[in-house]
Amino acid sequence: MLHSLILGLARWMALLGGLVLCLLVALVCISIVGREINGMAHGGYLGAAGDWLVGRGVGPITGDYELIEAGIAFAIFAFLPLTQLTGSHATVDIFTSGLGPSANNKIAGFWSVVMALIIILITWRLFVGMQDKMRYGETTFLIQFPVWWAYAASFVAALTASIVSVYCAAMRLTGARTL
Numbered sequence: 295m296l297h298s299l300i301l302g303l304a305r306w307m308a309l310l311g312g313l314v315l316c317l318l319v320a321l322v323c324i325s326i327v328g329r330e331i332n333g334m335a336h337g338g339y340l341g342a343a344g345d346w347l348v349g350r351g352v353g354p355i356t357g358d359y360e361l362i363e364a365g366i367a368f369a370i371f372a373f374l375p376l377t378q379l380t381g382s383h384a385t386v387d388i389f390t391s392g393l394g395p396s397a398n399n400k401i402a403g404f405w406s407v408v409m410a411l412i413i414i415l416i417t418w419r420l421f422v423g424m425q426d427k428m429r430y431g432e433t434t435f436l437i438q439f440p441v442w443w444a445y446a447a448s449f450v451a452a453l454t455a456s457i458v459s460v461y462c463a464a465m466r467l468t469g470a471r472t473l
Contacts, residue, residue, distance in 0.1 A: 300457070300458055308373055315369045332354065363444070374459075
């Protein structure tokens with residue numbers, strides 16, 4: 295029952311991260327096309343149509359870098375739970391490949407605990423950072439987007455990653471499977 299709940303939570307978060315990533319790709323594409331059309335219009339390559347497009351506001355999306363920065367941070371944290379649950383982190387096993395299963399299980403258990411502690415530390419610091427951004431009312435430069443919103447979204451994903459990583463460490467230490 296608990297495993298199904300953790301797996302569902304990790305998958306849901308990964309899907310949400312994937313959706314945000316797809317939206318960011320669309321944002322980048324639209325902004326680049328708008329920037330190019332605007333450049334051609336200002337260069338006189340489009341004639342009267344260029345003046346009409348510029349008059350309609352065709353150009354890059356204002357604050358695209360700010361939105362991408364916030365969205366990528368969230369997406370990274372959103373993918374962590376499923377990555378941790380499935381053991382999909384990149385590994386180098388040059389030295390451990392010759393060891394037996396028992397030694398490798400102990401090493402994996404150790405690193406699961408270390409990973410859980412690191413994710414919990416990052417989650418805590420994200421929460422502290424979010425509180426600072428809220429307290430000072432910091433906003434982004436161009437679109438005046440409250441910075442704490444990005445911290446809050448990343449915090450929710452990091453909190454999910456913390457829950458999943460603690461579960462994975464517990465399962466690894468007790469010898470149970472994670473997925």
